[in-house]
Amino acid sequence: MSELEPVIGIDLGTTNSVVATVRDGVPRVIPNRGGQLLTPSIVAVAKNGKRLVGALAKRQAITNAENTVFAAKRLIGRRWGSKEVEDARQFLPYELVAGPEGNDVRVQLGGRTVSIPEISAVVLAELKADAEAWFGRPVRKAVVTVPAYFNDGQRQSTKDAGRIAGLEVLRIINEPTSAALAYGFGKQMEKKVVVFDLGGGTFDISILDIGKSVYDVVGVGGDTYLGGEDFDRRIMDWLTFAFAKENGGVDLRQDKMALQRLKDASEKSKCDLSTAPNTAIHLPFLVSGGEGKGALHLDKQLTREKLEELTKDLVERCIAVADKTLRDAGLRAAQVGEVILVGGMTRMPRVARAVRDYFGREPSRGVHPDEVVALGAAIQAHALVAPQPKGEEVLLLDVTPQNLGLMVVGGYFNTVIPRNTTVPTSQTHLFTTVQDNQTSVRIAVLQGESEKAIENELLGEFILDGIRPARRGEVSIEVTFAISADGIVGVSARDVVTGAEQSITVTATSGLTEEELKRILDEQRDELLERKQTTREFEMRRDRAMALVREIDALRPAVEAALEKSRFGKDAIQKAETVIARVRQAIAARDAGAIEVEEEQLDRTLQLFRALAAGGPVPAGG
Amino acid sequence: MPDLAELIDQGVRAYVTGRIQEALSAFQHALMLDPQNVKARGYLVRIQATHPGALSGPFHGRVPLPDVAEPPPPDLKPFDVSPPATEREAARAVPAGDGHPALHHEEDFAPSPWDEGPTTGATIVLSDEGSGAGIDLSAVSEKSDLRPLVPEGQAPALRGPPTDVDLWLKAAKELFALGDFTGSLELIEKILILDPDHGEARDYLRQNEATLVSMYESKLGPLQAVPRLAIKPEEVMWLNLDHRAGFLLAQIDGSVDYEGLFAVSGLPRLDTARILANLIADGVIRS
Numbered sequence: 001m002s003e004l005e006p007v008i009g010i011d012l013g014t015t016n017s018v019v020a021t022v023r024d025g026v027p028r029v030i031p032n033r034g035g036q037l038l039t040p041s042i043v044a045v046a047k048n049g050k051r052l053v054g055a056l057a058k059r060q061a062i063t064n065a066e067n068t069v070f071a072a073k074r075l076i077g078r079r080w081g082s083k084e085v086e087d088a089r090q091f092l093p094y095e096l097v098a099g100p101e102g103n104d105v106r107v108q109l110g111g112r113t114v115s116i117p118e119i120s121a122v123v124l125a126e127l128k129a130d131a132e133a134w135f136g137r138p139v140r141k142a143v144v145t146v147p148a149y150f151n152d153g154q155r156q157s158t159k160d161a162g163r164i165a166g167l168e169v170l171r172i173i174n175e176p177t178s179a180a181l182a183y184g185f186g187k188q189m190e191k192k193v194v195v196f197d198l199g200g201g202t203f204d205i206s207i208l209d210i211g212k213s214v215y216d217v218v219g220v221g222g223d224t225y226l227g228g229e230d231f232d233r234r235i236m237d238w239l240t241f242a243f244a245k246e247n248g249g250v251d252l253r254q255d256k257m258a259l260q261r262l263k264d265a266s267e268k269s270k271c272d273l274s275t276a277p278n279t280a281i282h283l284p285f286l287v288s289g290g291e292g293k294g295a296l297h298l299d300k301q302l303t304r305e306k307l308e309e310l311t312k313d314l315v316e317r318c319i320a321v322a323d324k325t326l327r328d329a330g331l332r333a334a335q336v337g338e339v340i341l342v343g344g345m346t347r348m349p350r351v352a353r354a355v356r357d358y359f360g361r362e363p364s365r366g367v368h369p370d371e372v373v374a375l376g377a378a379i380q381a382h383a384l385v386a387p388q389p390k391g392e393e394v395l396l397l398d399v400t401p402q403n404l405g406l407m408v409v410g411g412y413f414n415t416v417i418p419r420n421t422t423v424p425t426s427q428t429h430l431f432t433t434v435q436d437n438q439t440s441v442r443i444a445v446l447q448g449e450s451e452k453a454i455e456n457e458l459l460g461e462f463i464l465d466g467i468r469p470a471r472r473g474e475v476s477i478e479v480t481f482a483i484s485a486d487g488i489v490g491v492s493a494r495d496v497v498t499g500a501e502q503s504i505t506v507t508a509t510s511g512l513t514e515e516e517l518k519r520i521l522d523e524q525r526d527e528l529l530e531r532k533q534t535t536r537e538f539e540m541r542r543d544r545a546m547a548l549v550r551e552i553d554a555l556r557p558a559v560e561a562a563l564e565k566s567r568f569g570k571d572a573i574q575k576a577e578t579v580i581a582r583v584r585q586a587i588a589a590r591d592a593g594a595i596e597v598e599e600e601q602l603d604r605t606l607q608l609f610r611a612l613a614a615g616g617p618v619p620a621g622g
Numbered sequence: 623m624p625d626l627a628e629l630i631d632q633g634v635r636a637y638v639t640g641r642i643q644e645a646l647s648a649f650q651h652a653l654m655l656d657p658q659n660v661k662a663r664g665y666l667v668r669i670q671a672t673h674p675g676a677l678s679g680p681f682h683g684r685v686p687l688p689d690v691a692e693p694p695p696p697d698l699k700p701f702d703v704s705p706p707a708t709e710r711e712a713a714r715a716v717p718a719g720d721g722h723p724a725l726h727h728e729e730d731f732a733p734s735p736w737d738e739g740p741t742t743g744a745t746i747v748l749s750d751e752g753s754g755a756g757i758d759l760s761a762v763s764e765k766s767d768l769r770p771l772v773p774e775g776q777a778p779a780l781r782g783p784p785t786d787v788d789l790w791l792k793a794a795k796e797l798f799a800l801g802d803f804t805g806s807l808e809l810i811e812k813i814l815i816l817d818p819d820h821g822e823a824r825d826y827l828r829q830n831e832a833t834l835v836s837m838y839e840s841k842l843g844p845l846q847a848v849p850r851l852a853i854k855p856e857e858v859m860w861l862n863l864d865h866r867a868g869f870l871l872a873q874i875d876g877s878v879d880y881e882g883l884f885a886v887s888g889l890p891r892l893d894t895a896r897i898l899a900n901l902i903a904d905g906v907i908r909s
Contacts, residue, residue: 256888257869283872285858
C-alpha cells in the first residue's frame with residue numbers, strides 16, 4: 001500500500017490533550033517535542049511577553065494567573081451570560097468578556113481580546129506541530145474528540161479551532177465513543193459499556209451500547225466541576241496547614257511562587273501514590289522566612305492512606321453521579337458488561353477500587369486511561385482515510401447529546417427530538433397559533449435539558465409567515481427537525497393548509513463570524529509566512545557568516561606567519577577564534593539575530609587578517 | 623543604630639564627596655554587622671590604597687579582597703579627583719604618532735565587568751611601548767570596543783545645598799562610570815522611590831539594567847541551552863538561596879531552556895539573569 005497522508009486523532013481535554021495516530025496498523029500516542037505524552041491544554045502570555053503553550057504555560061499558571069488561560073474547554077461554544085459561563089467566572093482568574101455581538105465569550109490575554117476557538121486552536125496547533133515533528137512531514141487532517149454532552153455550538157467551535165490551527169477536522173466524535181473504539185478495535189463485543197472518565201477538571205460517565213463495531217451512546221452524566229485538580233487541592237490544603245503549624249503561621253497561599261511549587265508537587269505526589277505506598281514532598285527554599293531569616297523548606301511524607309482519607313468524599317461523589325446516570329438510563333450496575341476507565345485520575349487505586357465495588361466487576365485495564373480517547377480518535381481518523389476490509393468497517397453511530405426542540409408559549413421548551421436519539425434522524429410535530437388571525441410564527445430552535453426555553457442553547461430562529469388568518473388553535477403548523485450524520489440540524493415549518501413553508505439550516509456557530517474567522521485565518525497565514533521568512537533569513541545569514549569564517553580560516557596560516565614578525569596583534573588569532581566560536585554557537589541555536597550581531601565582528605576580523613596577511617598596516621576597523 | 627544598608631549608603635555618599643573619615647567609619651561599622659560584606663570591604667581596600675593614613679581601628683592593616691562573584695569594588699576616587707571616565711576620554715583623544723604613550727595600560731582603569739565575560743568584538747590590545755609604525759591609533763580607538771560610559775549631557779547644575787537625590791545621582795553616575803552597575807542601580811532605585819519621575823534616574827536605570835542583563839546573560843551562554851542541576855538533588859538544601867532562587871531552581875529539570883526560564887520565572891529579566899548567573903558561578907547548575 002502506498003504511504004497514506006498522515007492523519008491524527010486528538011483528545012482535546014479540559015486539562016491535558018493527547019495526539020495519536022495509527023502506524024503500521026498499530027494505534028500509538030505521539031510524544032510532544034518535550035518527550036511527554038500529555039500536553040497541558042494551557043495557553044499563556046508570560047510576563048516577558050512570550051507566548052507559552054503546554055507544560056511551560058502550566059509552570060507559571062499561578063504566578064501569572066491573569067494571563068494564563070486554562071480549562072478553555074469549559075467555555076468553548078458557550079453563550080455569554082449562560083449559567084456555565086457565570087459559574088466559570090467564579091473561579092477562573094483570567095478575565096472573561098462578551099464577544100462583539102454579545103453572544104459568545106472572549107478572554108483577555110496579553111492585552112488582547114481573544115476568542116475561545118483561538119485559544120483551543122493554539123493547543124491544537126501545538127499538537128499538530130508535535131505530530132509533524134514526529135512524522136517529519138506536514139499533517140493536515142484530524143479527528144477531534146469532544147464530551148458526549150457537547151451541543152452543536154460547542155462542536156462547531158471545536159471544528160473552528162481546528163480550522164484556525166490549520167487542520168481539516170474530518171470528524172468530531174464523542175470521547176466515550178472514542179474510548180470504546182480503542183477497546184473495541186479488532187474485538188467483536190456486544191455489550192453495554194460504561195465509560196468512567198475522571199479527568200483533570202471534569203468527570204463524565206457515559207453508557208454505550210456496543211454491538212459488532214457499532215457504538216451507540218445511550219446515556220451520559222457527570223459533574224463538570226470534579227476532577228484531578230480537586231484531589232490536588234486537598235493535598236495542597238493539607239500541606240499548607242501543616243506548614244503553617246510548623247512555621248509559626250506562615251501562609252503559603254500568600255506567596256504565588258510558593259503556591260505554584262506546592263501545586264506542582266501536590267500533583268506529582270498524587271501521581272506517585274498511584275504506584276507507591278508513600279512519597280516524600282521536598283520543597284527547599286519555598287518561601288521567605290522573613291526579615292533577616294533564611295528561606296524556609298517544606299519536607300513532608302504523604303502516604304496513600306492519607307491521600308485516600310483526604311479525598312474520600314470526592315471518590316464518593318463520583319460513584320453517586322455514576323449511580324444516578326445508570327438509574328436515568330434504566331440500567332442496573334449488574335447489567336453493565338464492561339467498565340472502561342478513562343482519565344489520569346482513574347489510576348488512583350482508591351478510584352479504581354470504588355468503581356469495581358460499585359459495578360461488581362474489575363474495570364478494563366487494557367489501554368492506558370490517559371491515552372485511550374486519543375487512540376480511539378486515531379483509529380477513527382485512520383478508518384476515514386484508509387479503506388477498510390469489508391465487514392471490518394468501524395461504524396460510529398452517535399446520538400443527539402441533548403434534547404432538540406423549539407420555544408412555545410409561556411417561554412417553555414418543547415422537545416421534538418429527545419436526547420440519545422440515534423442520528424441521522426427526522427421527526428415531525430404539529431403546532432398551532434395562540435392568537436386569532438395570527439399570520440406569522442417565530443420558530444426558535446433550542447437545544448438543552450431545561451423545561452425553560454431561556455435556560456437552553458439557542459441554535460437559531462426564523463419566522464414563518466403567510467399563515468392563513470384564522471381563530472387561534474385552528475391553524476396546523478407542521479414542524480420537522482432533521483439531523484444529518486454530520487450533526488447539521490435542519491428545521492422546517494409549514495402551514496398544512498396554505499403550504500407556506502419556511503426553513504432553516506442550523507449550522508452551529510462558535511460565536512465567531514465568518515469575517516472574524518477569515519481575519520484569524522489570514523493572521524495565521526501571515527504568521528506562517530513570517531516564520532518561513534525567519535527561516536530564510538537565518539539560512540541567508542548562516543551562509544554569509546560561514547563564507548566569512550571560511551575566508552578567515554584560509555588566511556590564518558599567512559596571518560600566523562605575519563604575526564611571528566610583528567609586535568602587534570599577538571592575540572588576533574585568539575580573538576578570531578572567540579568570534580568564530582560565537583558564530584558557530586549562534587548557528588547551532590538557529591539565532592539569526594545573534595549571527596547578525598557577530599557579522600560585523602567577523603567582517604572586522606577578516607579585514608584585519610587580510611591586512612596582516614598582506615603585510616600592510618592594520619586597517620582602522622581592525 | 624543604622625542598619626547595614628544605611629551604613630553602606632552613608633559610606634558611599636561620604637566617599638564620593640571626599641569625606642574619607644566619615645566613609646571609613648561607616649564601612650567599618652558595616653563590617654561589624656556583616657564581616658563578609660563585599661561592598662564595605664571593597665571600599666576599605668580602596669581607602670587603604672588611596673589614603674593609607676586614614677585607616678585605623680579594628681580594620682587597620684590589610685583588608686583581604688573579597689573572593690565572591692560580585693563585580694570587584696569600584697576604583698572610586700574621591701570627588702575632588704578627576705573622575706576616571708574623564709581620564710579615559712582624555713586618553714582616547716590623544717592623537718597617535720606624536721611620540722606619547724597613546725593609551726594607558728588596561729590595568730590603570732577600573733575593572734570592567736565586560737572583562738569577565740566573552741568580549742563582544744575582536745579588540746586589539748595595544749602596546750604601551752610607544753607608537754607603532756604604520757598603525758593609525760586614533761582610527762583604531764574609534765573602532766574599539768569601549769562603550770560610552772555615561773549618557774550624553776551633563777547633570778543639571780546644583781542650586782543650593784545638594785539634596786539626597788543629588789548626592790545619590792552623582793554617586794550613581796560615578797559608580798556607573800566605574801563599572802559598578804549594581805551599586806549604581808541600587809542608588810538609582812533609591813532615587814526613584816523618592817522621585818519616580820526623575821528622568822535622568824530613569825535613563826540610568828535603563829542603562830544599568832540593560833548592562834547588567836547583558837553581563838549576566840553572557841555568563842549563561844546560548845539562551846536556547848537547557849541548564850541542568852550540577853549537584854545532587856539532596857545537596858540543594860545545603861545551599862544558601864532565597865525563595866526566588868529556590869523557585870527558579872525548582873524549574874530546572876533538564877527540560878526547560880534559559881529562554882523558557884525567563885518566561886516562567888515571573889521575575890524581572892535582570893533578577894532572573896542574576897539568579898541564574900549566580901547559580902552557575904556557584905556550580906549549582908550547568909548549561
